Amino acid sequence: METAVFRLEGVTKRYGDLVALDNATMEAGSNEYISFLGPSGSGKTTLLRVIAGFEAPETGRVIFEGRDITNLPAHERGIGFVFQNFALFPHLSVIANVGFGLRYGKSPQPEAEIDRRAHEMIDLVGLKGLEDRGVDQISGGQRQRVALARTLAMQPRLVLLDEPLGALDANLRGRMRTELRAIRERLGVTFLHVTGSENEALAMGDRVVVLDRGRIIQTGRATEIYDSPNSPDVAHFLNRFNLFDGTFRAGYFEGPFGRIPAPGARRADRDVYAIRYDRMRAVAPGSAVQGPALKATWIASEYLGSAIVNFFETDGGRVVEMEQHLSLGAPQTFEPRQDCLLTWNPEQAIVFGREAA
Ligand code: ADP
Ligand code: MG
Numbered sequence: 001m002e003t004a005v006f007r008l009e010g011v012t013k014r015y016g017d018l019v020a021l022d023n024a025t026m027e028a029g030s031n032e033y034i035s036f037l038g039p040s041g042s043g044k045t046t047l048l049r050v051i052a053g054f055e056a057p058e059t060g061r062v063i064f065e066g067r068d069i070t071n072l073p074a075h076e077r078g079i080g081f082v083f084q085n086f087a088l089f090p091h092l093s094v095i096a097n098v099g100f101g102l103r104y105g106k107s108p109q110p111e112a113e114i115d116r117r118a119h120e121m122i123d124l125v126g127l128k129g130l131e132d133r134g135v136d137q138i139s140g141g142q143r144q145r146v147a148l149a150r151t152l153a154m155q156p157r158l159v160l161l162d163e164p165l166g167a168l169d170a171n172l173r174g175r176m177r178t179e180l181r182a183i184r185e186r187l188g189v190t191f192l193h194v195t196g197s198e199n200e201a202l203a204m205g206d207r208v209v210v211l212d213r214g215r216i217i218q219t220g221r222a223t224e225i226y227d228s229p230n231s232p233d234v235a236h237f238l239n240r241f242n243l244f245d246g247t248f249r250a251g252y253f254e255g256p257f258g259r260i261p262a263p264g265a266r267r268a269d270r271d272v273y274a275i276r277y278d279r280m281r282a283v284a285p286g287s288a289v290q291g292p293a294l295k296a297t298w299i300a301s302e303y304l305g306s307a308i309v310n311f312f313e314t315d316g317g318r319v320v321e322m323e324q325h326l327s328l329g330a331p332q333t334f335e336p337r338q339d340c341l342l343t344w345n346p347e348q349a350i351v352f353g354r355e356a357a
Pocket of ligand 1: 040
């Protein structure tokens with residue numbers, strides 16, 4: 001990576017007995033977009049609050065632009081943030097909200113400059129024409145953009161976003177993603193973006209940081225994380241893999257689909273077989289398949305626009321998902337409770353084993 005603009009070094013944050021952040025270390029380059037992915041309670045908000053300066057860590061340091069800011073008050077850090085429950089000033093117009101920090105902040109700007117920058121930011125987030133509206137007279141998605149514009153107007157070099165798109169409907173969320181990407185390219189700002197959505201994390205981030213119970217368990221480019229999760233937990237959080245328990249021994253994995261070769265297994269703290277939803281195939285029962293064969297009955301399907309997901313239930317009562325991209329041709333159709341055999345190319349599986357090299 002190019003020079004790090006921002007670094008966390010061994011940061012631990014406790015609330016009583018609970019370790020919300022456990023020795024977290026990471027860095028971000030200038031103009032980098034980093035997504036944080038992790039289940040609820042994994043410490044994502046705490047991490048951003050420590051960086052913003054709203055929480056003091058018990059141990060570790062926060063370095064920003066070469067300076068140790070661990071003990072610097074939040075308002076002196078020059079870090080922008082948009083949290084999920086962003087608060088706008090309800091009695092002020094859009095433009096007054098966007099210009100608020102420039103007018104009343106640490107270094108107040110001349111009126112003409114406030115006006116110029118506020119207009120520029122409003123334009124940037126696509127709210128031109130709404131400058132004089134009250135913020136109670138615009139939609140939730142538009143309010144979200146006002147919050148973003150208000151933050152960006154302060155020209156921070158680092159922007160923290162805590163699930164800012166969570167409250168938006170899918171359509172608006174998609175548009176905001178595109179806008180965030182464009183903004184980042186125009187302004188050259190580093191973004192740290194917390195999202196509960198694995199799709200958003202993979203789509204937005206140059207790099208993805210995966211959190212679990214306060215620990216950073218994997219960091220990498222989105223494609224690396226997706227193609228190569230380093231543990232069963234990461235594979236689970238990506239929400240794109242069927243995960244099977246079983247036994248890995250001497251290069252083979254024995255699971256509900258039989259005993260199959262598992263070359264290239266990765267060492268982990270438990271034996272888990274992971275196969276992506278879009279790698280599964282369903283064939284008629286009794287078909288001759290080489291490799292894995294998992295008996296299952298079809299229970300439901302879900303149309304996703306560009307793909308269809310079929311849900312199957314195994315004899316053991318497990319739900320297994322199979323995703324078919326519609327660009328690959330007409331999808332298979334199934335009858336309720338239709339019996340099938342699920343199979344896949346074992347070379348496409350990711351196998352975790354205690355005995356793996
Ligand atoms: P996330 O944003 O990933 O959902 P949080 O960072 O909000 O997770 O929380 C991490 C853990 O710390 C959770 O178990 C949460 O209950 C706890 N926690 C967060 N804030 C506080 C607080 N102010 N007091 C006590 N516990 C807290
Ligand atoms: Mg949170």
